Amino acid sequence: MKEHYEALPRQTANHVPLSPLSFLERTAAIFPEKTALVYNDLRLTWREVHERVRRLASSLKDMGIGPGDTVSVLAANTPELFELHYAVPLTGAVLNTINIRLEAETVAYIFDHGDARLVIADTAFSGVVKAAFALNGKSLPVVDIVDPHAPGGDRLGTETYAGLIEKGDPAFAWAGPDDEWQALALNYTSGTSGRPKGVVYHHRGAYLMAMGTPVAWELPRHPVYLYTVPMFHCNGWCHAWAMTLMAGTIVCIRQVSGKAVFDLIDRFGITHLGGAPIVLSMLVNTPEDDRRPLSAPVKIMTAGAPPPAAVLAATKALGFEVMQVYGLTETYGHVVQCLWREEWEDLSADEQAELQSWQGVGFPMTETVDVVDRDTGEPVPMDGETQGEIVIRGNTVMKGYYKNEAATSEAFSGGHFKSGDAAVRHPNGYVQIRDRLKDVIISGGENISSVEVEGVLHRHPDVVLAAVVALPDGTWGEVPCAFVELKDGSTLTEDELIDFCRAHMAGFKRPKKIVFTELPKTATGKIQKFVLREDARTMTENTS
Template identity: 55%
Template sequence: METYIRCCRLASALSKRGIGKGDTVSVMAPNIPAIFEAHFGVLMTGAVLNTLNIRMEAETLANIFEHAETKVLLTDRESSPQIKVALSKVKRDILVIDIDDPETDSGEYLGMLEYEAFLSEGDPKFEAVLPEDDWQAVSLNYTSGTTGIPKGVVYHTRGAYLLATGNVLAWEMPHRPVYLWTLPMFHCNGWCFPWTITMLGGTHVCLRKVTAKNIYNSIAEHHVTHFCGAPIVMNMISNAPKEEQRELPHRVEIMTAAAPPPPTVIAQMEEAGFNVTHVYGLTEVYGPAVVCEWQEAWNEKDKTTQAQLKGRQGVRYHVLEGLTVANPETLEPVPADGETMGEVLMQGNIVMKGYFKNPKATAQAFAGGWFHSGDIGVIHPDGYIELKDRSKDIIISGGENISSVEIENVLYQQEDILEAAVVARPDEKWGEVPFAFVSLKTGCSLNEQKVIEFCRTKLPGYKIPKYVVFCELPKTSTGKIRKSILREQAKKL
């Protein structure tokens, strides 16, 4: 009841400042109560919620404020350095509200009011302004931007409602789960889980700093039952130092997506007491829209095979109407042979409304009546899809298409490797060749020749990385490795 009242106060305070249907309210914050409350309070006014990636630089933020036509900004003090610069570049007037979270003591105040003072202006009995129709926009999410300028993805009421419900069905969730916020709420509105968990009468455990120690402590102290995270989070958990780990009070459910998870990492998590559910989606489909639905017959498989099967993307969510892998030009589905590659295409009510103020990009994305994901995959005989790469990440060597994901999965089998990314490097003879970037587990050592020799035992010659570099891999805030940066580095090395 207390949270509901706070959301009503937020909605009322915004309404008193003239915020209503179609207005944009931006939020710059990690996983703290204020950003959770915004997922309800902002929508209760009929306004559009725009959650911001906390790792975005000032120039991009300024562009978003202008493009989104932001009227109000709720911002955590810790983000004040880049927000201050961003606001100095913006020509429009923005009401800035500072969030003074007790778990941080850094940053300055930039706005007219502090968040709690702003809430005190609101009426706890505020009556929510309901959407006029299912097509009304509820949120504006900018793509994570591993390449190029982020685009504004518009979510509509029906899509948000359906995906929030679809999460329950796909994950077979019970009433009153205890959910740990490791997945950023600014990423696809936390895959719609602010609404999913609330709908189930669950408990939200906010986690400002996502570390293995904090995750283990939260699970032990709050009896967490569910959480979401990219493969990088699973990697962090499974490779945490023994002194940071704690005994799990029960088997914990984790839903993972973003980059295809290496089967090795899935197996490590399962052994540690976590049950991994693998899903797949994009910002443009509200987060997860495809799930690797577990089959009873797979229980008889060995653990390695089970992890490989769980690494596939799977079948459509109940609330996604269409899913196929097809030729992107002709829209002809590829054979279900697990080998012929095509583009993953989607249709239905959990596909975005479009790109905000970008009709050209919207038309391109929906060419032929299907949403074009840009992901390259195959369909297995059982109907499950499996990603092989992003279209821009396929390596074409000597006329052969090479999946960078396939090579990465082999690299993850080498016990000293923590993370791996493979990109194309221009080559005079072959056109392109595989170039591997890897980071090692703490205390481990490895050299280029040993990595290449290991790959030679697992891959045909043309798929073996021709170069290997050891370094920390650049990532987006959602855990995706920024291959665009690595491609540029590979060209120079």
């Protein structure tokens, strides 16, 4: 009877809060001498990583870092950033990894809005940290990561990362969160407004994402993973935790190039890597002399703007096995995959590549992925034609937006997370994105707010009106394209306006093409962006 079942309460013996922190403790105990991290000439075993993390967490606690504190990090994909994915939450604090390509103004906003208590920064990025402090009119304690393989930079703090490890306690208590709903990470994402929103991850979601990824990607034990995905993107798609779970070997790469990727695959026997479609294009376009033949297939997980079918086909011809995935910062990264089907085996290479460019079906840990009518909330027919909005429900959906109740409520209205992406659903249930409902441009895996770019353009004294849309690009997937109305008599050139943007925003955000024209508008004066998107597509077709 019901009361007998309910009489069995949760106890410490049968209920432990889920947290990815447990993966490192387990792997270090079972495979202590297995190589965990590789970076240039550095080799660290899982035993060594486990000890370094405990030492670092101990030192952070001695600095006053504890539960609920935000620790902001600007670092490249080096062992330090990997270790911080464990050391910061081990203190109960929240890890805030910041995009190293951002300009000082946005970094300053993140420091302030995210309530950062401490900044850990690679000295290569000291310039943007100093500029952000100046904009905020205050500085924060800084721990310097001094990487001999990095370009120069100034020391900003009184402590170094290496120093914290040296003086830390190797016996620091290893304890997970008291509550699996506890915040683990804070990631800022571009949206429809110029200011990024802070996406809050919890321990439960990160644990389940790391558990679901090996099943979906069919990861074997001890993969050799090349970390080409920036760890500041959705915590590196949560692969820092997933690869620990599988006792893999993580090969760190500071700057990604085609030659470097081929060299590392050959040197270390890389089995898996991830990246935006720009990584696929980079591999395909690597000069023949810089390539190394693959001794075995290498599996690539790719996400971002849907990769062109031609790029997928060319990548496959090189010996890479590509799986297209889809997700958002708000869903811890990928939660939908283009799962390969046996009935596709006999199709042509071009047909297979086209199907591989679909977003697909939910990952194992994703409860529901659907495409619904935005007005009624009802699922659209699975006819491959009727468009709706992708909605997602599951444990790998964010807690919400940090200090933004209105945006959180809007995102979760209807009982699921609204992606803002327009898609169709095919008869086999596979989802395919057809357009973007929100004005975000995905360029090389980076989210760019069109509103933010428009705001900068409008700062120029000769600009009357500006609208920014995505311009399809064979290398980056999409790049910003600006349509601009100028004041009468202005002689402003495209190059001059691009230079103006360069001085006011990160390089990857500035328009790559500017068209001076009268903008199409509705009777009420609203800019008709759908017309501009079509114009951008036409420009691409005419130049291809």
